[in-house]
Amino acid sequence: MAIEKVNCFYPDILRPIDKSGLEKLSEKGKANPGATVTLKAKTVCEGQFRNLTYIRDLAPYVIDEPPHLLGEDTAPNPSEALLAALGACLSVGIHANATARGIALGKLELALEGDINVTAVWGVGDLSPGKHLGFSAIRVAISVEGDADAETLAEIIAHADQWSPVANTLRNAVPVEVVQN
Secondary structure (H helix, E strand, O other), X not given: OOOOOOOOOOOOOOOOOOHHHHHHHHHHHHXXXXXXXXXXXXXXXXXXXXXXXXXXXXXXXXXXXXXXXXXXXXXXXXXXXXXXXXXXXXXXXXXXXXXXXXXXXXXXXXXXXXXXXXXXXXXXXXXXXXXXXXXXXXXXXXXXXXXXXXXXXXXXXXHHHHHOHHHHHHHOOOOOOOOOO
């Protein structure tokens, strides 16, 4: 899986992370290892398959479906958004771990692809017993450059993957409760 070259400018180094702020976050986590936070989002259907998800005070995050799935093609679909969340989480982890080790990165790109059976059509299509729902495989190809050798960069990638909240959510069974309000 190759990363397509995007027509953009690569700086000598990526905009740096505040290393002292990262160290403070690290110490806070070490001081209270059992702490959890509750993240919240509210999704509102605009019509057809276009949905607006509100998070904190940010502009709404739009999710839609492509035309072949009867959407308007105005935004990523939910499964593509999941790939984006995984890519962003891994990127954050790689950049944070490089910063913690004093390594400046000049390039960090992640190409993600996932295999998904969509024949159940959200529960109105093929509902064969035992059908595997969700992604059956996800692949991530990472292209990273920085002031470290390839072995060190590979260690950082492996460490970020091991500790990625989104990657681990995908790997581990997480109880999901859906109720009518």
